[in-house]
Amino acid sequence: MNLGIVGQAAGLFAVTNIDDILILSLFFAQGAGDRGSTRRIVLGQYLGFLAILAVAAAAALGATFLPEAVIPYLGLLPLALGLKAARQAWTDRKDSEDDGDELEGAGGPGALAVAAVTFANGGDNIGVYVPVFAGAGISGMSVYAVVFLVLVGVWCFAGKFFATRPVIAKALSRWGHILLPLVLIAIGLLILVEGGAFGL
Template identity: 80%
Template sequence: MDLGIIGQAAGLFAATNVDDILILSLFFAQGAGQRGSTRRIVLGQYLGFAAILAVAVAAAFGATFLPEAAIPYLGLLPLALGLKAAWQAWKSRRGEVGDEEEAQVREGGPSPLEVAAVTFANGGDNIGVYVPVFATAGFGGMSVYAAVFLVLVAVWCCAGRFFATRPVIAEALARWGHILLPVVLVTLGLLILIEGGAFGL
């Protein structure tokens, strides 16, 4: 196996996913101490990234499942989830959390589909970077890129969990995470919409 391609794949993944560590840390903090939360977050991260890979690979072979004009509108996903998290935090502070929200808190934070939606939306611009690389790498090279990416998703999850469990960071996230998560998600959604020119922005 060509170590050069492995190194290039690792560099490309790191460059295009560095912001994911912050989001993962917030998700892990949200589910801290809750049974099964790590499994759900990791599953969601893999689902979201697998979707990014599938779209990029298909586009490299000439099949466009996701038109380029649609990518900016992926910003609506983290925006909606951020607003939902803000609403839940506000209701929780006022003691108005309903049965469904209480169940989610007991289950340990975000669901796999919520994590997957944020991961996919945040990686929408990655697709544009991956497609030409995959197209020129050929099938063998593309397989190496995909394998390295999938291994590094696990590394990213470990890094996010590591940061979320450091005493100083964990204390800060426990205190401010319910505010930070909605702010980060809403900001991410708005940036994706604005930078992509969605709705003529």
């Protein structure tokens, strides 16, 4: 295995997915106290990233799974999930004004919700990965895919690590139910605006 390609793949992954650590931390904080939440979040992250890799690899090999004009509209996924999370946070707040444990009781997001956010947030990454994959050929693309999938696990570990640090966990448990919808809505709007969706 070419160490140069491994290093390039690691660097490319880190640069294009740095924002995922914040989102994963928020997801892990939301699922704190629920035994199955870690498994669902990790599964969702892998499903979303496998979808990104599949689309990028297919495009690099000449197939067009996803027309370029559609990619900006992926911003609708995190936007919708963010609005849903905001509504849920508002409902939880009204149901128990003084509870303070909204995140711990929420059970965390489902695997498909995490996958949708991961895919939508990584939609712009597809445009970066396609030319790199096309230039790397089949064997190089395989190395990129393996490195990326290993690093998805590292990212999940980092997100869980940050969400369980006492100071960060306390802040996330206090503000995470507000931060998660805001971050998802901001990501959705950013994807829509940067991609020029709806003529924005």
